[in-house]
Amino acid sequence: MPPRKRPPANSRFQVRKPADPGVHLEPFLHYLEAECGMAANTVSAYRSDIVQFLDWYRAQKPVPLSEVDLAFLSGYLQHLNRRKLAATTVSRHLVTIKLFFRYLVLEGVLAESIADLLNSPKLWKYLPKVLSPEKVNQLLSAPCRQDRYPLRDRAILAMMYATGCRVTEIVTLPLNAVKLTEGYARCVGKGNKERMVSLNPVAVAAVEAYLRHERPDMTRRNTAEQALFLNRGGKQLSRVMVWNIVKKNAARVGCSKEVSPHTLRHSFATHMMAGGAEIRALQELLGHANIRTTQIYTHVDHSRLKAVHQMYHPRG
The missing domain is CATH 1.10.150.130 (Tyrosine recombinase, N-terminal domain)
Incomplete structure (x- = not known):
């Protein structure tokens, strides 16, 4: 019996792979x-x-x-x-x-x-790592004379903690969007949504010192750049550089493994909740589209819940 012939390449019997x-x-x-x-x-x-x-x-x-x-x-x-x-x-x-x-x-x-x-994995067990107010103060004071631009680095750290801004929002923040006298800034977040964030006195003082003593020297190399925070070439600072600034100064205060730029955002939100901020207001400050994202911070703030219980419970 002769061997069976294979179907030609263009045969309708050819097995086709699914489209990629x-x-x-x-x-x-x-x-x-x-x-x-x-x-x-x-x-x-x-x-x-x-x-x-x-x-x-x-x-x-x-x-x-x-x-x-x-x-x-x-x-x-x-x-x-x-x-x-x-x-x-x-x-x-x-x-x-x-x-x-x-x-x-x-x-x-x-x-x-x-x-x-598909169901999403449960996130209630996840709690963002935060720094204590004391450790934040140490971090904000960590930039020193060994750094090329210590005033800029201190201003970045102070701004991130004061506003809760994301790294991208900090590096893209234009100079004309920062109103130091009025104590606020306008940043653009996810989805190109603009929001107003408040600046505390520490952040205002840090930015003023940077603008007075370091930024003018940077702008000589690039007068057209509009970003608030610049590198030594006078160009907008990159996200990686901000990451390095945070990690370097976190190492100086002994918490480099725990700290990233987002840690300052988590710390801002947690400390705001502990201070009595309403969750809807915190949602606006953080630029969260969904309040469920903001609700994670209600799990972190055990100290405030305990204080409320002691204040209002008849057997507190």
């Missing part, structure tokens, strides 16, 4: 930026999350997007958990996947989004 979902990546990112109005850093974070998901997707048994089920996506969440990622990081990855699948539905690639059936 990576073709939807760039259109999805454009959708986030152009139609959803997301900031460039947010879009960049979503890009990183989707690229990681697609890399994992390709490593699995090839399956079309239309056949992706709940078990398949749950497998990816288990993969993230095996990497020992924080619950907040896993949640962010999940949000990205949900947005991606909703976009595919909008574009008619999928009939429905199976990703919406």
Whole structure:
């Protein structure tokens, strides 16, 4: 019996691999930026999350997007958990996947989004690390003569703690948006939303000293730059440089492993809650779109809850 011939390459019996979902990546990112109005850093974070998901997707048994089920996506969440990622990081990855699948539905690639059936990991156990007011004071005083621009560094630390601003909001803050006499600044947060933040006397004094003694020398190299905080070339300071400034000075006060630029934001929010700030007001100050994000700080402030109990409970 003669051997069976293989079907030709263009035969209808040929097994086709599912189309690579990576073709939807760039259109999805454009959708986030152009139609959803997301900031460039947010879009960049979503890009990183989707690229990681697609890399994992390709490593699995090839399956079309239309056949992706709940078990398949749950497998990816288990993969993230095996990497020992924080619950907040896993949640962010999940949000990205949900947005991606909703976009595919909008574009008619999928009939429905199976990703919406996934539950977010519980975040109530996660509490942001914060510094005590005493440790914050030590950190703000840490910049010294050994540094090239100690007044600038002190002003950055003081501004971050006084306002609770994100790193990106600090480095992009224009000089004309800071009103030292009135004690406030206008910053642009996520989604290009502008908000007003207050400056305490410590921050005002630190910025005034920087503007008087260091910034004029920086601007000689670049008179057109409008950012408040500059590098030695007179250009806008980068996020990485702010990170290095925070870590360097945190090491000087003995807490480098615990502290990042976001630690100052967490400390600001926690200390505001301890001082009696209303959660809605804190939401505005932090620039949170959803109050659920702000509610994490209610779990941190045990001291204030205890004081309220002692004050009002009849057996307190």
